[in-house]
Amino acid sequence: MGNICRSPTAHGVFRQRVARAGLADQVRIDSAGTHSARKGAPPDPRAQAQARLRGYALADLRSRQITDGDFHRFDLLLAMDHDNLAELRRRCPPGQHYRLRRMTEFCLRSSSPVVPDPYYGNIQGFEHVLDLLEDACNGLLAHVQQQLNPAP
Numbered sequence: 290m291g292n293i294c295r296s297p298t299a300h301g302v303f304r305q306r307v308a309r310a311g312l313a314d315q316v317r318i319d320s321a322g323t324h325s326a327r328k329g330a331p332p333d334p335r336a337q338a339q340a341r342l343r344g345y346a347l348a349d350l351r352s353r354q355i356t357d358g359d360f361h362r363f364d365l366l367l368a369m370d371h372d373n374l375a376e377l378r379r380r381c382p383p384g385q386h387y388r389l390r391r392m393t394e395f396c397l398r399s400s401s402p403v404v405p406d407p408y409y410g411n412i413q414g415f416e417h418v419l420d421l422l423e424d425a426c427n428g429l430l431a432h433v434q435q436q437l438n439p440a441p
Contacts, residue, residue, distance in 0.1 A: 295369040377389050
């Protein structure tokens with residue numbers, strides 16, 4: 290929603306996965322919120338601390354609100370939960386809805402339908418978010434690699 294917890298964490302995890310796969314020059318990654326309350330803010334300190342413990346850098350990221358151009362600029366727009374997906378669907382131009390998905394659709398191990406918002410919880414919530422996002426980013430990377438190099 291505010292682009293300070295889940296989305297920048299996903300951004301940092303996926304950015305690392307993409308770089309390690311040697312695809313950084315082919316894949317554009319960004320994160321945005323559906324609400325503008327935190328525009329320009331760095332990721333939540335708790336999200337940064339937990340990400341840093343697992344080797345992910347988030348300090349350079351700043352929150353922003355999704356723009357109309359994002360619906361054309363990116364192949365996929367991934368929501369963390371049903372409410373954010375509904376907001377994306379509401380704002381999405383006709384003919385672009387195929388770009389909208391939930392992040393957890395890419396999970397390989399977890400069956401969670403959403404990435405829960407850890408903001409009002411404790412550190413364990415941020416750890417759980419990282420667990421889900423690492424899983425989802427592994428599946429997302431496999432999806433992107435298949436899109437870039439389809440089997441004959």
